[in-house]
Amino acid sequence: MIFRNLVFAALAVGIFSGLVLALVQQVSVSPTILAAEAFEVSEAVPATGGHGHDHNGHSHGEEAWAPEDGAERIFYTAVANIFAAMGFALLILSAMAYSRKGNIKNGVLWGLAGYLTFFVAPAIGLHPEIPGMEAANLQGRQGWWLITVTLTAAGLALIAFGQASLKAGGAVLLVIPHVLGAPLPETHGFAHPDALAVATLERLAHSFVQSAVIANGVFWLVLGISSGFIINKLGIIKTKEA
Numbered sequence: 001m002i003f004r005n006l007v008f009a010a011l012a013v014g015i016f017s018g019l020v021l022a023l024v025q026q027v028s029v030s031p032t033i034l035a036a037e038a039f040e041v042s043e044a045v046p047a048t049g050g051h052g053h054d055h056n057g058h059s060h061g062e063e064a065w066a067p068e069d070g071a072e073r074i075f076y077t078a079v080a081n082i083f084a085a086m087g088f089a090l091l092i093l094s095a096m097a098y099s100r101k102g103n104i105k106n107g108v109l110w111g112l113a114g115y116l117t118f119f120v121a122p123a124i125g126l127h128p129e130i131p132g133m134e135a136a137n138l139q140g141r142q143g144w145w146l147i148t149v150t151l152t153a154a155g156l157a158l159i160a161f162g163q164a165s166l167k168a169g170g171a172v173l174l175v176i177p178h179v180l181g182a183p184l185p186e187t188h189g190f191a192h193p194d195a196l197a198v199a200t201l202e203r204l205a206h207s208f209v210q211s212a213v214i215a216n217g218v219f220w221l222v223l224g225i226s227s228g229f230i231i232n233k234l235g236i237i238k239t240k241e242a
Helices: 002-037 071-099 104-125 138-161 164-180 195-233
Strands: 053-055 058-060
Touching (some): 002 195, 071 195, 104 138, 104 195
16 A cells, blocks of 8 residues: 555656656756857768668758657657656655655755755766767766766665764765766767857857756655655655654
8 A cells, every 4th residue: 555655646746747858858957058059060960872861950860860859859758758757756755654654844855865866966077068068988877977966865764874983984975986087988078170160159058058058956855855745645655754
């Protein structure tokens, strides 16, 4: 019964939080991405009539697919946000159920922990990127991201719930990924041949980082608050309320 209620709560929280994130992204993040995509350098189409084609400044291979700009792109972005939010909500709700502390105040704290773990800590080494930026090897970035998230979560858990003798160890875990360092590309910046375009892209990149920080902060705050609200509303936690 408790698991079923947790899943139901995660579905509700995920839909709500995912839609909120999609709205914030549409207002503050997507315009920057679209502006950067306009500067992408299309790959040359072979004179022999290859399968590649250009659409609104993007070059797509025969196997490549991407949603069309507009309603289709917004829809798929919202769906992806909702599924991700459901997973994060289930983590927060399960943590609340395990600790038997679930209300809006606790939700804010869990949301902050999620924000630090899944966005802030990785973003210190791997800044949010706009289209056209040079990036390191994908597998290397994914591996470092996973290590950073894991150690950050463990470090925060030790600081928040561990004995006094373990809290220093939690702080050490927080800094290990950044001492190791995130994988970096061989060249930095943008590969666009036009210096004026590069200057514009650099401004867009700065704006994108600010927008991503705000959008993710709003998302995790809404996720935490709504998780604390619904777990209390459904009465999933019966004792030791805080």
